[in-house]
Amino acid sequence: MKFFVSLLLMAALSFALGLFLPWWSIAIACFLVALTIRIKPGGAFLAGFLALFLLWGWLSFYISQQNDHVLANKVSMLVLKKKNPNMLMLLTGAIGALVGGFSALSGSLLRSMFKKA
Amino acid sequence: MRAFLFLLTAAVSFGLCYLLSSRQYLPLPLGSFLSPQEGFWQNAEPVDEDFSAQLRFPDLKGKVDVYLDDRLVPHVFAEVEDDAYFVQGYLHAKFRLWQMELQVLVAEGRASEVLGDVALNHDREFRRLGMPYAAENSLRAMEANDTTKRQCDAYSAGINAYIQSLSEASLPIEYKLLGYTPEPWSNYKTALFLKYMSYDLAAHESDFEMTNAKNVFSKEEFDLLFPPIQDSLDPIIPKGTAFAPPSIPLRIPETADSLYFSTDSVSAASLFKPDRDNGSNNWAVAGSKTASGAPILCNDPHLGLNLPSLWYEIQISTPSFNAYGVSFPGAPGVIIGYNDSCAFGFTNGGRDVRDYYKIQFKDESRLEYLYNGEWKKTDFRIERIKIKGKPDLLDTVAYTVFGPVMFDHSYTDDGLSSGKDHYAVKWSAHNPSNELMIFHKLNHARNYADYLDACRYLETPGQNCLFAAKNGDIAIRTQGRFPAKWKGQGDFVMPGTDSSYLWQGYIPFEEIPFQFNPERGFVSSANQRPVDSTYPYYLGRDYPSPRGFIINRRLHQMQQITAQDMMSLQTDNYNVFAEMAMPIFRKYVDPNRLDEQGRKYLNELLSWNLRNDVDARGATIFAETWKSFYDSVFVDEYAGMSKHVAKPMESTLLEAILRDSSFRFIDDKRTEQVESLYNLATRGFAGALKTIIEYDQENKLPWGANKATHVDHLLRLPAFSRANLPIGGGTHIINATKDKHGPSWRMVISLANQTEAFGVYPGGQHGNPGSRYYDNFIDHWAEGAYYSLWMMKKEEKTDPRVKWMMSFSNK
Numbered sequence: 001m002k003f004f005v006s007l008l009l010m011a012a013l014s015f016a017l018g019l020f021l022p023w024w025s026i027a028i029a030c031f032l033v034a035l036t037i038r039i040k041p042g043g044a045f046l047a048g049f050l051a052l053f054l055l056w057g058w059l060s061f062y063i064s065q066q067n068d069h070v071l072a073n074k075v076s077m078l079v080l081k082k083k084n085p086n087m088l089m090l091l092t093g094a095i096g097a098l099v100g101g102f103s104a105l106s107g108s109l110l111r112s113m114f115k116k117a
Numbered sequence: 118m119r120a121f122l123f124l125l126t127a128a129v130s131f132g133l134c135y136l137l138s139s140r141q142y143l144p145l146p147l148g149s150f151l152s153p154q155e156g157f158w159q160n161a162e163p164v165d166e167d168f169s170a171q172l173r174f175p176d177l178k179g180k181v182d183v184y185l186d187d188r189l190v191p192h193v194f195a196e197v198e199d200d201a202y203f204v205q206g207y208l209h210a211k212f213r214l215w216q217m218e219l220q221v222l223v224a225e226g227r228a229s230e231v232l233g234d235v236a237l238n239h240d241r242e243f244r245r246l247g248m249p250y251a252a253e254n255s256l257r258a259m260e261a262n263d264t265t266k267r268q269c270d271a272y273s274a275g276i277n278a279y280i281q282s283l284s285e286a287s288l289p290i291e292y293k294l295l296g297y298t299p300e301p302w303s304n305y306k307t308a309l310f311l312k313y314m315s316y317d318l319a320a321h322e323s324d325f326e327m328t329n330a331k332n333v334f335s336k337e338e339f340d341l342l343f344p345p346i347q348d349s350l351d352p353i354i355p356k357g358t359a360f361a362p363p364s365i366p367l368r369i370p371e372t373a374d375s376l377y378f379s380t381d382s383v384s385a386a387s388l389f390k391p392d393r394d395n396g397s398n399n400w401a402v403a404g405s406k407t408a409s410g411a412p413i414l415c416n417d418p419h420l421g422l423n424l425p426s427l428w429y430e431i432q433i434s435t436p437s438f439n440a441y442g443v444s445f446p447g448a449p450g451v452i453i454g455y456n457d458s459c460a461f462g463f464t465n466g467g468r469d470v471r472d473y474y475k476i477q478f479k480d481e482s483r484l485e486y487l488y489n490g491e492w493k494k495t496d497f498r499i500e501r502i503k504i505k506g507k508p509d510l511l512d513t514v515a516y517t518v519f520g521p522v523m524f525d526h527s528y529t530d531d532g533l534s535s536g537k538d539h540y541a542v543k544w545s546a547h548n549p550s551n552e553l554m555i556f557h558k559l560n561h562a563r564n565y566a567d568y569l570d571a572c573r574y575l576e577t578p579g580q581n582c583l584f585a586a587k588n589g590d591i592a593i594r595t596q597g598r599f600p601a602k603w604k605g606q607g608d609f610v611m612p613g614t615d616s617s618y619l620w621q622g623y624i625p626f627e628e629i630p631f632q633f634n635p636e637r638g639f640v641s642s643a644n645q646r647p648v649d650s651t652y653p654y655y656l657g658r659d660y661p662s663p664r665g666f667i668i669n670r671r672l673h674q675m676q677q678i679t680a681q682d683m684m685s686l687q688t689d690n691y692n693v694f695a696e697m698a699m700p701i702f703r704k705y706v707d708p709n710r711l712d713e714q715g716r717k718y719l720n721e722l723l724s725w726n727l728r729n730d731v732d733a734r735g736a737t738i739f740a741e742t743w744k745s746f747y748d749s750v751f752v753d754e755y756a757g758m759s760k761h762v763a764k765p766m767e768s769t770l771l772e773a774i775l776r777d778s779s780f781r782f783i784d785d786k787r788t789e790q791v792e793s794l795y796n797l798a799t800r801g802f803a804g805a806l807k808t809i810i811e812y813d814q815e816n817k818l819p820w821g822a823n824k825a826t827h828v829d830h831l832l833r834l835p836a837f838s839r840a841n842l843p844i845g846g847g848t849h850i851i852n853a854t855k856d857k858h859g860p861s862w863r864m865v866i867s868l869a870n871q872t873e874a875f876g877v878y879p880g881g882q883h884g885n886p887g888s889r890y891y892d893n894f895i896d897h898w899a900e901g902a903y904y905s906l907w908m909m910k911k912e913e914k915t916d917p918r919v920k921w922m923m924s925f926s927n928k
Contacts, residue, residue, distance in 0.1 A: 027130050059154070070164070106126035
């Protein structure tokens with residue numbers, strides 16, 4: 001249960017901070033949530049990873065389908081050298097997930113240090 | 118242990134954030150670039166984007182309503198004229214900001230700042246050509262004129278109002294790709310943009326190449342290869358027109374024969390040459406030749422084809438004027454278009470207004486140079502070139518009475534010039550001038566007198582200014598501020614040690630050749646030599662003739678002309694050059710010396726209908742045959758020569774052979790026998806066969822596939838470009854569409870009581886590759902189709918064509 005709450009909070013806070021702050025605010029969001037809610041380090045990593053994978057993946061999909069994938073087709077040619085908007089969305093999700101996972105993990109580890117002390 | 122793990126994962130998190138924000142290790146900062154809230158996804162404009170908006174800016178004096186139609190063309194209705202330019206600036210920025218800024222960075226020689234050292238040579242050459250110096254001079258003239266100053270101030274303020282509204286997320290995608298942010302706009306940037314157009318259109322010279330040619334050929338040979346006038350010339354101002362004697366007495370320097378026309382060696386050539394074929398067609402037919410009885414004006418400027426397009430369509434309506442047409446993102450006003458009384462358009466004059474002088478410095482310090490027998494002090498301008506990811510480069514440029522010393526010991530363009538000699542460039546674009554006024558005045562023009570008044574402001578680049586009015590008047594002026602030259606002046610690099618080779622004045626307005634309501638019922642220009650040899654001033658040697666020839670032939674024949682006829686003429690693929698050249702191949706290519714396959718292609722060539730249509734195989738066979746023939750004629754003369762020796766124009770070879778089939782260059786000097794035209798024409802065709810067969814095997818023999826016209830994004834990114842467009846035409850053809858160059862705006866205006874206007878450009882109104890309006894006109898353009906141009910009236914705001922409304926006010 002805590003896992004899902006963390007996941008949702010990480011996604012929500014990442015989105016909210018992203019409205020005002022640069023993209024790396026997702027790291028702050030995941031770190032803070034993992035610091036606040038007790039959850040095992042492995043779970044925290046997974047929560048951060050999934051939260052951002054879903055958030056960035058879904059946001060990019062949502063934006064792109066309103067655009068008929070016009071730009072995603074072009075940028076995937078540029079970045080991936082082939083016309084594949086879905087791959088570009090997966091890559092977007094994966095980049096967010098990587099940052100989200102590690103920052104959630106470090107938040108959780110910091111919390112566990114305090115608990116020990 | 119936990120502490121260590123924490124520190125490790127924290128470090129990894131920081132490291133990832135840093136790595137994914139930087140360009141140092143990855144080609145793109147993937148974190149910021151892929152972030153859906155900040156990166157490129159934000160540029161993916163919804164296909165049903167709502168462009169309507171209500172905007173408030175304290176700078177405005179009144180209200181401005183902008184109606185955007187279904188092609189995203191804005192119809193701007195302003196209560197105060199200055200506000201219209203503010204809004205035009207805002208719209209240019211909203212739809213074309215990145216392109217506008219890149220164009221002026223390129224013009225200023227600052228491209229390396231954003232593109233890195235690949236652009237360094239470009240930047241050095243532009244600084245040394247004096248582009249920033251020229252823009253500073255023009256800015257002074259622009260700001261000294263109250264009208265232009267107000268216009269530019271409002272325009273710049275509008276651009277800056279948009280720039281200030283931008284966030285990281287809403288930056289155009291190219292900024293995100295390259296990693297920089299826009300600077301505030303200024304009137305100086307508008308001046309730079311106009312200088313870029315001068316660079317593109319008023320750089321018509323090949324002084325170094327011609328000097329080299331003069332040095333390797335005898336005088337007799339040189340005159341044959343580079344005649345001042347082509348036989349096929351049908352000048353803009355018809356032959357036989359009488360010209361007054363020159364008001365500027367031209368003195369040929371006493372030393373001309375010994376120091377100038379004689380042979381000496383020059384080794385420097387300019388790297389960045391604008392496309393030689395930058396040119397255009399324009400013509401206007403009088404009511405006596407049209408079905409409606411009203412004049413029709415047509416224009417299609419031929420320029421490099423890029424995305425985003427150089428042009429942006431707009432209607433500007435103010436209490437003092439109401440104009441529709443294309444504008445330059447980067448400058449206020451309508452450039453080519455029409456208003457409620459008249460229509461106007463341009464083709465390039467192609468005059469030589471850029472000359473080089475060989476400077477003699479006292480010593481290596483370049484502090485003094487010899488001028489009229491004395492040592493004169495040099496001025497220096499230090500150019501600081503910033504380079505992305507590298508230290509700045511300082512370039513010290515010497516300025517003389519002639520202009521900046523472009524080539525010297527420190528700038529040889531990778532050994533292109535020897536570095537021993539110094540060459541200063543004199544260019545009419547260095548003069549302070551205010552070209553915006555011609556557009557301002559034409560936008561307001563009501564009649565011929567207003568048009569004449571407007572033309573006075575055009576200095577550089579010189580243009581053939583076309584005009585037609587609802588009252589029936591048509592006119593053309595071969596306008597510009599052109600140096601009054603003596604015969605041969607500026608063909609070659611000139612001695613720069615005294616004033617005798619300087620330009621001796623400018624051709625006065627009264628002596629500019631023009632036509633007003635000529636009896637033949639039309640006026641036209643296609644970059645050909647403007648006048649015949651009886652005009653008293655020297656005009657240089659290399660004007661293209663065939664397009665002007667065919668346009669005039671057609672216009673002479675046509676009667677009861679409709680706007681539809683004019684569109685057909687603009688998109689006509691008939692190859693008049695091939696018409697003139699085919700008799701040579703018909704008569705002199707010997708089929709008996711070809712194998713069966715060769716005869717098959719020869720038959721295909723001989724039965725070709727002379728049209729460069731998309732599926733025409735004969736057009737490709739002709740192009741390859743002509744290229745091969747030209748090369749086989751001149752291969753011996755040019756063997757072992759630097760590529761910087763001027764070569765004769767295609768028409769020169771063609772016309773020389775038509776005059777005399779034993780043209781002396783036909784003989785291959787390398788063989789003992791004397792070659793005839795039979796030998797050379799057959800050799801030319803046989804030489805082309807290999808390529809022709811290869812093309813046929815690759816299915817690239819049809820002309821459209823062979824030419825493969827493409828419209829490239831300014832960064833040459835294939836993903837943002839359009840390739841392999843099915844369109845015919847080419848060099849010497851009225852539809853002058855080449856591989857990446859051609860009609861950048863086609864316009865036909867019938868000035869009947871109810872104006873009928875048509876136009877199209879290969880691009881789209883939105884500069885964002887993520888918008889459906891980015892390239893939506895291209896297919897229409899390639900088909901040769903036009904859009905109906907809508908001069909909207911304010912009462913028509915409920916018309917179904919109006920899709921969005923932007924309202925601007927100060928409260």
